[in-house]
Amino acid sequence: MQTCACVSLSGGQGKTTVIFNLSLLLAQQGKKVLAVDCDPQANLTFYLNHEVEPNQPTLLEVLNGKVQTEDGIYSTTHENLFLMPSDRSLFKVSEYLASSGTGAFILKLRLKAVQNLFDLVLIDVQPSRSQICLTAVGAADYALIPVEAATKGVNSLIDTLEFLEEQASVMAFNGKVLGIIPFRDRWVGLTQTLESRENIATIKEFAGDIPVLPSIRESEQFKRAIRQGKLLSDIGQKDLQYPFEKMIEVLTNER
Ligand SMILES: Nc1ncnc2c1ncn2[C@@H]1O[C@H](COP(=O)(O)OP(=O)(O)O)[C@@H](O)[C@H]1O
Ligand SMILES: [Mg+2]
Structure with missing residues (x-):
């Protein structure tokens, strides 16, 4: 089982879009995938069309040990793709994680119980230096960092790299950053805007040795695909799917 988290410390950086597309694509390729929604905004849960019923366990109950890990996992409408959902109440786990003393390792520990059931675990991470974010990052063997090709994205990259370095220095992140997207x-048309070109150049400067992977183009088709719960290739936009195929290639090369 490989565990990969999508981290970027600002909203609107493409984290949930990346996790959604990677999950569907890997599942379509026959991999057993568990998508974990580690963001109380719960967009991933919504994108995967899962409604949390009042008495159903979510990531919250798995983290605080009220239920077994398997009991917080649900099938989705996609073959091979499973979800550990969340809703707004996920914030309640912060106190438990903070008081446990080893909060950063709790998700990793909980996922151990299901390591033989999945090939890949993909984690959508809350964009703040919260206890939830720490435990999500602590569980990751690999991290992907999507950042907007804009000033906000450059700032998110700087914050995220600094945060991961801090976590690595106290051994609370033991993963490898696979790439920046x-x-x-x-x-x-055929011309990249000046703003995108300049911002991606700046992103490359801050990336240092970390690979900058193929970019995700600005397009309404992504929202359309998500709305329909489909891959871009399934709505006739295979070209736009290339960055996700590339991410899978990079992940696969790590095995
Ligand atoms: N390729 C794209 N071009 C333009 N907008 C996009 C694209 N892909 C996704 N979006 C939209 O951008 C917004 C932010 O993306 P999202 O993945 O939710 O970011 P994050 O999870 O980092 O907050 C969402 O409203 C999403 O629908
Ligand atoms: Mg999100």
Whole structure:
């Protein structure tokens, strides 16, 4: 089982978009995938069309040990793709994680119980330095960092790299950063906009030795695909799917 988290410390950087597309694509390729929604905004849960019923356990109950890990996992409408959902109440776990003393390792520990059931665990991480974020990052063997090809994205990259370094220095992140993915790269016809070009150049400067992977183009088709719960290739937009195929290639090469 490989565990990969999508981390970027600002909203709107493409984290949930990446996890959604990677999950569907890997599942379609026959891999057993568990998507974990580690963000109380719960967009991933919503995108995967899961409604949390009042008495159903979610990531919250798995983390605080009220239920077994398997009991917080649900099938989705996609073959091979399973979800550990969340809703707004996930914030309640912060106190438990903070008081446990080993909060950063709790998700990793809980996932151990299901390691033989899945090939890949993909984690959508809350964009703040919260206890939830710490435990999500602590569980990751690999991290992907999507950042908008804009000033906000450059700042998110700087914050995220600093945060991961801090966590690594206290051994609370023991993973490898596989790559940075520029998000909403804008082109007009065959020409990349100046803003995108300049911001991606800046992203490359801050990336250092970390690979900057193929960018995700700015396009309404992504929202359309998500709305229909489909892959871009399933709505006739296979070209736009290339960055996700590349991420899978990089992940696969790690095995
Ligand atoms: N390629 C794209 N071009 C433009 N907008 C996009 C694209 N992909 C996703 N979006 C939209 O951008 C917003 C932010 O993406 P999201 O993945 O939710 O970011 P995060 O999870 O980092 O907050 C969402 O409203 C999403 O629908
Ligand atoms: Mg999100």
